[in-house]
Amino acid sequence: MKNREGKWLKNFIIVMAVLLAATGTLTAVVDPFFHYHAPLSGLYYTLSDQRFQNDGITKHFSYDAVITGTSMTENFKASEFDELFGTQSIKVPYPGATYREISDNLDTALSTHDVKLVLRCLDYTQLVRSADDMRTDMGEYPDYLYDSNPFNDVQYLFNRDAMFEYTIPTLLRFLKGDAGGVTSFDDYGWTGDDAYGREKVLPHLTSYRGMAEQESLTDRERQLVTENITENVLNQALANPDTEFDVFFPPYSIAWWATLAEEGTLKKQIEAEELAENLMLQASNIRIYSFNLEEDILCDLDSYKDDGHYSPEISAKILQMIHDGTDEITKENVASYAKAQETYFMNFDYAAFAQEQSRETEGEEAEN
DSSP: OHHHHHHHHHHHHHHHHHHHHHHHHHHHHHOTTOSSSSOOTTOEEOOOOHHHHHHHHHHHSOOSEEEEESGGGTTOOHHHHHHHHTOOEEEEEOTTOOHHHHHHHHHHHHHHSOOOEEEEEOOGGGTSSOTTOOOGGGOOOOHHHHSOOGGGGHHHHTOHHIIIIIIHHHHHHHHTTOOOEEOOTTTTTOOTTSOOOHHHHHHHHHTOOOOOOOOOOOHHHHHHHHHHHIIIIIHHHHHOTTSEEEEEEOOOOHHHHHHHHHHTOHHHHHHHHHHHHHHHTTSTTEEEEEOTTOHHHHTOGGGBSSSSOBOHHHHHHHHHHHHHTTTEEOTTTHHHHHHHHHHHHHHOOHHHHHHHHHHHHHHHHHHO
């Protein structure tokens, strides 16, 4: 009896070991996160999880340009970018990311490819932060995909989600005879089908209670901005003089600026931006763009889905403006631009604008 039990246990262990080996081998061969190699011809790969797939895309795809940043870059179309700039680009957004996370990924791109152009978004919300900050509140990072330690690859090779949500569906598409390929970088991370409209943004404005006394950057905050920009933007550009870095501050809606005005942090934000711009202007291969005086963008609430995220149409407009050199910040205009921003946002009648937008919304609803 004992011999029979022992033999059964031995056979069970062997079967499980074979199944595990087969599972790990399938994931390694298909490699849906591109940890080991580029996409295999004949297989169709779905791109849908930025923090799990971006590192592999950056290491193993063919490209000479990178579009990167937070969710503010998700609705850029790589095809439009490539047509404007004559590039072959990848788009690797990191929603909610700090400057450090985006910088780390760009380091990978610059060390593995001959990158001639980088388009990078610099979110205001991540500007006054420590240079080493990471968004730990967004869940664990898949460090096992980012490093070169082969021993922790078991977390990928025997990952249930990787197997059942990526590897097996990829193989099933192949068995059905579907054509090979990869999700386009126009569609990767795309959120353009979300609902946009004035009603999404108005609550941020109708709750406005007036301009507070405005604070200036503290010495500690100036140090944070300086270290954040120097370590995660400036030094990277200085170390890669043959790469052009086109960076831009995204045009959050007027409702976002109303919140800052009410909180007393509006002036501080403008000072932080000016400090960052002066630091970046030390590198001749960084070109800076800021669109906060484009009233037709900021005040077009129908083009936002909240107080910050803008529509695909605005994304396309940003690409065109960068290509045309519109709203570029230079050594000659950095101070005057900061002053113009302060004048505009400090004197904007947020309450009157909110009432006007509310009346228009009510009128449209009555017509319908």
